Amino acid sequence: MAPSRKPRPRAKRGTFKRLMKELFSFFPRLLPITIGCIILSAAIGAIPALFMRQVYEIIGVAVEEGLGWSDVRSDVIRLVVTLGCLYLASLISSFTYNQLMVTITQNTLKKFRDKMFDRMQDLPIKYFDTHNHGDVMSYYTNDIDTLRQLVSQSIPQLLMTIITVSVLVCVMLSLSVWLSIVVFVGVALMLFVTGKIGGGSARHFVRQQIAIGKTEGYVEEMMNGQKVIKVFCHEEESKENFDKVNDELYHEAVQANRYANVLGPILGNIGNILYIIVAIVGSALLISGASNLSLGGSENAIFTVALVVPFLNMTKQFTGNVSQVSHQINSVVMGLAGASRIFELLDEEPEKDEGYVTLVNVRDIDGTLVECREHTGKWAWKHPHKSDGTITYVPLMGDVRMTNVDFEYEEGKPVLKDITLYAEPGQKVAFVGATGAGKTTITNLINRFYDIADGKIRYDGININKIKKSELRKSLGIVLQETNLFTGTVMDNIRYGKLDATDEECIAASKLSGADDFVTRLPDGYNTMLTGNGANLSQGQRQLIAIARAAVADPPVMILDEATSSIDTRTEQIVQRGMDALMHGRTVFVIAHRLSTVQNSDVIMVLDHGVIIERGSHDDLIEQKGQYYSLYTGAFELE
């Protein structure tokens, strides 16, 4: 129902700041150390040029003046050894930060994943009803992926470049102002080109991302309907339409990759040309014997070869850094967009719960209920009264009453109107009505997946808004039409209803619900692994396991929403005894379109467009000769 979300082309403002803040809070010590190592490694990386210059200078002088190796050996060796030490320091810091960066990246991803998952568990059902599941999923796949790229590569690379470049700028200025200016102009040109091409590239990458999403969506829809395509011989149309989206993706992909691919050679060669220009300017100054202007001191009053050559090396290093960082533009743009969306999920409003009435174990001592820690099998609602500070204990019975309840999912579209109903402990209440009449909605309100707009719902006489949601839901067992089993053994799945249930309890619940019969016939019995929502079981078998799962929880109130719809009537008849035993002593709400399932209910409510139009027992309703009667006889109309 939810429209698929378009990838956000641009990150929200402040995303980078927030990301950095999060990173620092994740690693208050490790991150500064890592940054320190990066800075150290980058700074040292820029310095060797200086040493080389000195070495070249010494050699140059030696050659010029015809000195022997022995005359300069000690100087050269000293410099080289110092250089070696610097290299070693740089190597150590580089090794350290490379290793630390891995830890930081992976733990950051883990923390974000955990945070997202934790937040997701706390979101109201409404969120899942209104968001496309594939989109929610992509937080964990696509967005986390772009974040990885951003944290592990782009940010360190960026930091590294900033440091290297600043050191280089200082060193260059200290060598020669004029040559430095030439380099700066060239780099400015490179940045301009990067901005032009890189900007275009990022734009196209986003467009490519959208095209990929579109293709994926189309492919998924068609693959899901592949059998229908075959039945209708619709293959040709399906191919034709696919070619359209596929060509569009191709077009966008070529654009995006083209920009990215071209950027490298262009920047590399601008770097080369810049190198030449620096060389020409340098040699022109050299030849003219112009005086050198430097910020480093006045000892190099004129240009020397020993100055020009290392300067050239630095130019190379400078442009190399700039072109490397320009490659990160796409990842930065996409990574920030991903981070921005992850924050969006983290900022979703969690399910609110102002309830304060809790469920506790009690012991009956001379007619008064006393709270106790151990399992007594007896439960009561612990209801503290704010006004006078007293606590009352109300035994858990399973009495549910709705009075004049109104509800709407969307403003202006009422789904339930003025619903009043009583379900006394042990009663079986059935809802009958067409799809969309509001049957499931009523149960959604009882367990507070949604909150009512108007009216009252009381559970054992307590307003359900006062009951803590978790406690309320614990007291309700729900079996839904759409069965969801989890990856794990059959036993694990049944135990989901009560985590500390023994194997015996689980098997007993399974026998009660009628699942035992087929489970024991599975190759590994209760240890059979279920995957892909129990893909290896039939729909009916899955429903039986879901019923067993609810049974093991042993709740006083059960809601069976089309719980047996996929069990054929004959099997249903066979498991009926178990179902009856399961329902015995509990308040049960049953929703079914199969009338045979609901016939023996104490009360049957016929719903139509959110209104209860008839209520009463099967016999009452047959007598009334209303909607239920016509539904019931509809089955025999042609007899």
Add this chain to the structure above:
Amino acid sequence: MIKTLLKSVREFKKVSILTPILVFFEVILECIIPFVIAEMVKMIEEKETVELVTVLKYGGVVVILAVLSLIFGAVAGLTAAKASCGFARNLRHDLYYAVQDFSFENIDRFSTSSLVTRLTTDVNNVQHAYMMIIRMAIRSPFMFIFAIAAAFITGGRLAWIFVVVIPILGFAVFKIATKAMPMFRRVFKKYDNLNSSVQENIKGMRVVKSFVREDYEKEKFGRASRDVCVDFTRVERLLALNNPVMQLCLNIVMVFILSIGSRTVVSTGGSALNVAHLSALLTYGFMILSSLMMLSMVFVMITMSIESARRITEVLNEKSTIVSKNGALTEVKDGSIEFTDVSFKYSKSASRYALSDIDLKIESGQTIGIIGGTGSSKSTLVQLISRLYDVTEGSVKVGGVDVRDYDVESLRNNVAVVLQKNVLFSGTIKENLRWGKKDATDEEMRHACHLACADEFIDRFPDGYDTYIEQGGANVSGGQKQRLCIARALLKKPKILILDDSTSAVDTKTDAFIRKSMREYIPETTKLIIAQRISSVQDADKIIVLDGGKIIAMGNHDYLIATNEVYRETYLSQNNKGGED
């Protein structure tokens, strides 16, 4: 495998070949440039003899070379983009077309989600690898060779240092790569599992919440996510050794060249080697080592994409199990059906037959009900009629002719099946209905919808027949969806109409109405109705009771009530008259 994949290059062959050639020239130029620069710097060094003109001459040469290299590089970038994206497009195209030609049996073999992954993620991986191959796999070795050659020319004996360092780096890098690869494969699998457990959680959120298992789920996820994190950290740490190792080698080269180089320069008085040469040598050193690194990256990329490539070829090589014969019949005479000694199993290796010893004769225009418990192969039986599967033994005849002698498309146009797991596609109601008949008029659609009892709710939609149906029909109810699917099938005006549990979500009254209108308006069409409800079939001419893949009884309602235990039990369970009998 590679041969199968390369078939999809097609019109992008030219650019695919052009790219490495361009890259080749780019690499040559890239290696020449430092060479010329070194010569120029050498000139500059000999200050007394140099003239600005000479410098400019050299500079001019370098600029020309750089521009050429830029052009080669940029064009190679363009062709590489075109070649790899085009290859990916063709792969997707070929995969999609292959799937369209799949039979049900083929489709069953691949799950939907795995087909989607093959068409998206796997193709992406191959695309990246392809780009890598045509750009880097050529670039790196050439760069490597040229740079070594250039190093020897410039540095003479000094270049031997590379011969020492290269094996060290090469060994380390490839050791790391080969060790990391199996680890990667394992951790990716874990990562996939983690994501599929998230998916499971999202889908089962109602269950999680109603059992108040949020904290349990958090804990479970936390454990799995920690596990993935630990494994990823381990393998990434291994890979993170690459950079320092590379740096170490580079540093060794630097220190060596600087110290030994200086000595050579000084002792030869700059005649054999000079400062400029040293500088160039260092550049070559960087080129050699980084090309080696690149090579190892390409190696890793390619190995990682091999799995994807294998999965793609698996689909491309899959042969459709159902194809029309040459000179097949295109005319279906009437809607009669005949099963003779039919047995069927889903795969050759299956031990159990899904259907066995089916003998059945249905006359054109009859209405046939099919009843049976879950797993009694009701759907299988009817799917043989439109040749969605081929029989294992025996034969199925439609209009007196074996279904295998018909052109598949003609057969299916005459045998409409409303599948149990049916889907609507995103698009308007009209667009969905036109699946049945491409050029259906509004009048025809209205009529079909009327027969399927769909008109009453369509008319209540504000946009009527132009109402947009979301993917999978998410915005219509189950019963509405089923009725639309029936209408869609009716538009085909088939000779045989099969409803496979197609009215399960429709109330009994509407169900009865649909059956009534079918009887009245398409009397000559043979109708097969699979149902759970006895009421849906009890007025049929003949009812087939299936159990465990065998026909256990056949006859009309009264006959079966009188003679068949299973049928009677089912009937009673639905009508709850057990006590009265």
